[in-house]
Amino acid sequence: MKLTIVEYPDKRLREKSCEVKEFDDSLHELLDAMNPLMISTNGIGLAAIQVGHPIRALILNIPDEEGEQPPENLLEIINPVMTHKSGETTYQEGCLSVPQFYEDIKRYENIIINYQDRYGNTKTLEADGLLAIAIQHEMDHLEGILFIDKLSYARRKKFEKEYKKMQKERKNSK
Ligand SMILES: CC(=O)Oc1ccc(/C=C/C(=O)NCCc2ccccc2)cc1OC(C)=O
Numbered sequence: 402m403k404l405t406i407v408e409y410p411d412k413r414l415r416e417k418s419c420e421v422k423e424f425d426d427s428l429h430e431l432l433d434a435m436n437p438l439m440i441s442t443n444g445i446g447l448a449a450i451q452v453g454h455p456i457r458a459l460i461l462n463i464p465d466e467e468g469e470q471p472p473e474n475l476l477e478i479i480n481p482v483m484t485h486k487s488g489e490t491t492y493q494e495g496c497l498s499v500p501q502f503y504e505d506i507k508r509y510e511n512i513i514i515n516y517q518d519r520y521g522n523t524k525t526l527e528a529d530g531l532l533a534i535a536i537q538h539e540m541d542h543l544e545g546i547l548f549i550d551k552l553s554y555a556r557r558k559k560f561e562k563e564y565k566k567m568q569k570e571r572k573n574s575k
């Protein structure tokens with residue numbers, strides 16, 4: 402299954418993702434294709450909408466101390482629901498759909514989510530640190546929200562200017 406990353410300002414990133422009802426082979430095929438794409442593009446999180454599938458599924462693989470992303474660290478999170486959120490933390494986020502742009506974003510520090518795995522089994526996950534940040538970033542994608550939407554007006558203007566310039570350069574360099 403050939404997947405490509407949908408990039409801002411593509412309108413498809415703004416759709417609301419639909420609940421997954423069938424935990425079938427086509428879901429597994431999509432998840433199995435998302436993982437190598439995320440790893441090969443230096444990603445640590447990827448939502449299905451970013452590869453053109455607006456379903457409530459996301460994958461995460463938080464690098465360990467050595468900066469490795471072993472397969473056992475892979476998390477496949479489907480139909481997530483946040484049941485607890487507390488504290489506050491700031492981190493310089495990036496997104497595979499908004500290349501070469503990083504900004505400090507405020508998130509909850511501690512969260513608890515309920516979700517389903519690729520077979521439909523219900524799980525609960527308590528997270529803090531980078532994992533909590535990544536889960537919140539990816540769950541925003543399921544609502545059509547991008548991290549740049551959280552920027553102040555001034556910083557958003559700065560981003561739009563820089564991003565247009567970068568896209569022009571990329572087009573000229575192709
Ligand atoms: C050139 C370029 O696009 O740089 C990148 C930007 C973002 C990313 C990956 C971002 C990513 O995985 N975000 C997942 C959500 C998340 C954000 C902040 C903290 C945790 C989780 C990878 C990039 O590729 C390279 C080569 O560095």
Ligand SMILES: [Co+2]
Nearest residue numbers: 495496497498
């Ligand atoms: Co993202």
